[in-house]
Amino acid sequence: MPRVLIIGYGSPLRGDDGLGWHAAERLRKLALPGTGVLTVHQLTPELAEDMSRAELVVFIDAREGGRPGEWDAEPVSPEAESIQAFTHHVTPGSLLGGARLLYGGKPEGVLFAMTGESFEYREGLSETVAAALPEMLEAINQLCSASE
Amino acid sequence: MPQKRIVIDPVTRIEGHSKISLHLDEQGRVQEAYFHVTQFRGFEKFCEGRPFYEMPSLMARICGICPVSHLIASAKACDAIMAVRIPETAVKLRKIMNLAQIVQSHALSFFYLASPDLLLGMDADPSERNIFGVIRNHPELARDGVRLRQFGQQIIEWLGGKRIHPSWVVAGGVNEQLTTARRDQILATIPEALGIARRTLDWFKKELDRFREEIRTFANFPSMFMSLVDPSGNLSFYDGKLRFMDASGHIVADKVEAADYDQYLGEFVNPWSYLKTAYYKPTGYPGGIYRVGPLARLNAVDGITTPLAAQEWAEFRELDRGAVLSSFYYHYARLIEVIYAIERMEALLTSPDILSPHVRAFARQNNGEGIGIAEAPRGTLLHHYKVDDDGVITWANLIIATGHNNSAMNRGVLQVAKHFVDGNKLQEGMLNRVEAVIRAFDPCLSCSTHAAGQMALHIELRAADGTLVDEVRR
Numbered sequence: 001m002p003r004v005l006i007i008g009y010g011s012p013l014r015g016d017d018g019l020g021w022h023a024a025e026r027l028r029k030l031a032l033p034g035t036g037v038l039t040v041h042q043l044t045p046e047l048a049e050d051m052s053r054a055e056l057v058v059f060i061d062a063r064e065g066g067r068p069g070e071w072d073a074e075p076v077s078p079e080a081e082s083i084q085a086f087t088h089h090v091t092p093g094s095l096l097g098g099a100r101l102l103y104g105g106k107p108e109g110v111l112f113a114m115t116g117e118s119f120e121y122r123e124g125l126s127e128t129v130a131a132a133l134p135e136m137l138e139a140i141n142q143l144c145s146a147s148e
Numbered sequence: 149m150p151q152k153r154i155v156i157d158p159v160t161r162i163e164g165h166s167k168i169s170l171h172l173d174e175q176g177r178v179q180e181a182y183f184h185v186t187q188f189r190g191f192e193k194f195c196e197g198r199p200f201y202e203m204p205s206l207m208a209r210i211c212g213i214c215p216v217s218h219l220i221a222s223a224k225a226c227d228a229i230m231a232v233r234i235p236e237t238a239v240k241l242r243k244i245m246n247l248a249q250i251v252q253s254h255a256l257s258f259f260y261l262a263s264p265d266l267l268l269g270m271d272a273d274p275s276e277r278n279i280f281g282v283i284r285n286h287p288e289l290a291r292d293g294v295r296l297r298q299f300g301q302q303i304i305e306w307l308g309g310k311r312i313h314p315s316w317v318v319a320g321g322v323n324e325q326l327t328t329a330r331r332d333q334i335l336a337t338i339p340e341a342l343g344i345a346r347r348t349l350d351w352f353k354k355e356l357d358r359f360r361e362e363i364r365t366f367a368n369f370p371s372m373f374m375s376l377v378d379p380s381g382n383l384s385f386y387d388g389k390l391r392f393m394d395a396s397g398h399i400v401a402d403k404v405e406a407a408d409y410d411q412y413l414g415e416f417v418n419p420w421s422y423l424k425t426a427y428y429k430p431t432g433y434p435g436g437i438y439r440v441g442p443l444a445r446l447n448a449v450d451g452i453t454t455p456l457a458a459q460e461w462a463e464f465r466e467l468d469r470g471a472v473l474s475s476f477y478y479h480y481a482r483l484i485e486v487i488y489a490i491e492r493m494e495a496l497l498t499s500p501d502i503l504s505p506h507v508r509a510f511a512r513q514n515n516g517e518g519i520g521i522a523e524a525p526r527g528t529l530l531h532h533y534k535v536d537d538d539g540v541i542t543w544a545n546l547i548i549a550t551g552h553n554n555s556a557m558n559r560g561v562l563q564v565a566k567h568f569v570d571g572n573k574l575q576e577g578m579l580n581r582v583e584a585v586i587r588a589f590d591p592c593l594s595c596s597t598h599a600a601g602q603m604a605l606h607i608e609l610r611a612a613d614g615t616l617v618d619e620v621r622r
Binding site: 046048049094097098101102 | 294297
C-alpha cells in the first residue's frame with residue numbers, strides 16, 4: 001500500500017471542476033515512488049479504508065471564489081463530530097475522521113485547492129487554470145518526495 | 149386565521165432534494181401532509197434527436213446511485229428496437245452487474261442512511277444520530293456497511309471499467325466478455341460479503357421489537373404491490389413479466405407484457421411536486437395506489453431460487469397473513485434481497501457459459517419503438533423509446549420506482565405525522581419519524597424527476613376553515 005495517496009476529485013466534464021482529475025492523472029504519469037493515485041467524481045465513504053493505510057493523503061480539488069488560477073495548500077484535520085450526512089458526498093475532513101474511527105489509521109491530510117475560472121460543460125481546463133497547474137503539481141511532487 | 153404549517157426542508161438522508169409540509173388545524177393536529185420533490189431535471193426531453201444506441205450511456209447519467217439500472221432498462225429497450233435476442237451469456241453478465249448494484253445501493257440505504265435511526269433510536273440527539281454516531285457506537289456495523297458497498301461497487305468497476313456510469317452494457321449485449329481472472333476475482337469476494345449480509349439481517353431481526361410503534365404506523369396500510377416475476381413466479385431483477393398483487397395477497401394482474409404497460413400504469417402530475425405519481429390504471433387516480441421495491445417484490449413473488457434468501461423470505465412472509473403491509477419492513481426486505489443478490493451472482497458466475505466470447509448481437513433499428521423493464525434497487529424501472537427511420541429518438545417515457553411509490557409515500561407521511569406529531573409541542577423525534585418513513589422507501593429523486601415540461605408551481609394559502617385566502621400558479 002502506498003505511503004502517499006493522491007485523490008483528485010471533481011467532474012472532468014465541467015471545465016475547471018475537473019482540475020483534480022487532470023492534476024492527479026499528470027502525477028500518476030510521474031510514477032512517484034510510494035505514491036498511489038485515485039481519480040473520483042466525488043469523495044465517498046469507501047475511500048476511508050484506502051486512506052487509513054496511507055501516511056499522507058493529498059486531496060486535489062477546484063474551488064470557486066478568489067482569482068482564477070490562485071491556489072493554496074491547507075492541512076486537513078479529521079472531523080469526527082460533524083453532523084453532516086455521511087452519505088455519498090463527504091468532505092476530506094470527515095473522510096479522515098472515518099479513516100481514524102473505523103480503521104484506526106491516522107494519515108495526515110493536505111488539500112490543494114485552485115480557484116477555477118469556468119465550470120461550464122467542457123472537457124478541458126481554462127487557459128488560466130491550465131497555466132497555473134504546473135506550479136501546483138511541482139509543490140505536490142515536492143511534498144510527496146519530502147514524505148519519503 | 150391562516151392555517152399553521154410545519155415544513156421539514158430539506159429532508160435528510162435520502163437521495164435528492166425534497167421537503168415535507170404538514171398542515172395543522174387550530175388545535176395543532178395534523179390535517180394534511182405533502183412530500184414535495186423540489187429538484188427538476190429533463191432527460192425525457194433532451195434525449196430526443198439522439199441515436200438510439202447512445203441511450204444506455206445517456207440514461208445512465210440520470211443517477212449516480214443506480215446508473216446500472218438505467219443502463220439495463222435502456223439497453224433492453226434498445227434490444228427491442230433492434231429486434232434482437234441477445235446472447236445468453238450477455239444476459240447473465242448484465243444480471244451480475246445489476247445484482248452488484250442492488251447490493252451497493254441497498255447497502256447505502258441501510259447502513260448509511262437508515263442505520264443511524266435503527267441503531268441509535270428515532271429520538272436520539274440529532275448531533276449523535278448520524279453515521280459518526282454509528283461509527284462511534286457500532287464500528288463493526290459501520291465497517292460492514294462500507295465493505296458491503298465496496299463489494300458491489302468493485303464488481304461494477306471490474307466489469308464495466310468504473311464504479312459510476314460504466315459503459316459496458318450496450319444495445320445488443322455487453323461490449324466485452326468476462327475473463328477467467330476477473331470471474332475468479334469476483335468469486336473470491338463473495339464469502340465475505342455473504343457473511344456481512346447474513347449477520348446484518350440476523351442483527352436486524354432481533355432489533356425489530358424495538359420498533360413496534362414504527363412498524364404499526366410507517367406507511368402501514370392496504371395497497372397493491374407491483375414487481376417483475378420470472379416465468380415461474382420467482383424473484384427476478386432482470387427479466388420476466390409484471391405482476392400486481394392486492395393487500396390480501398391475491399394476484400390481480402399477472403404476466404403483463406412490457407408492451408402492455410400503458411394499459412395498467414397511468415401517471416398523474418400534482419401541482420406541488422416535480423415527482424409524477426404513477427397509479428394502477430384500472431382503478432384510477434388516486435385509488436390505484438401501489439408500492440414497488442424490496443417490500444413489493446417479496447410480497448409479489450411465489451418464491452426465491454437461492455437457498456439462504458428463500459429461507460429468509462419464508463420467514464418474512466410469516467409477518468402478515470396476506471401481503472406484508474408495513475413500509476418499515478422495506479429495510480427487512482432490502483437485507484433479504486442483498487443475500488439473494490450475492491447468492492445469485494455466485495450461481496451466475498459459476499455457470500458453464502459465463503466466459504463465452506459471444507456477448508453481443510448487432511443490428512440496426514428494426515422496430516419503431518422499444519420498451520425495457522428491469523427491477524432497480526428501489527423498484528420497477530421502465531424505459532420506453534420511439535425512433536424514426538434513421539434510428540433517432542423522437543419520444544421517450546421513463547417510469548421510475550420513486551414515481552410508483554409517490555402516492556404511498558405521501559400517504560405514509562400523513563399516517564406518521566398524524567400519529568407522532570403534535571403541532572402544539574414539537575419534538576425533534578416526531579419530525580425525524582416523518583422523514584424516516586420516507587427513508588424506508590429509499591426514494592431516489594434524481595431518478596424520478598427526469599421529466600421535462602411546464603414548471604409546476606401552485607401555492608395555496610388556506611384559513612383553518614378551509615377558505616382559500618390566496619393562490620399563486622405558475
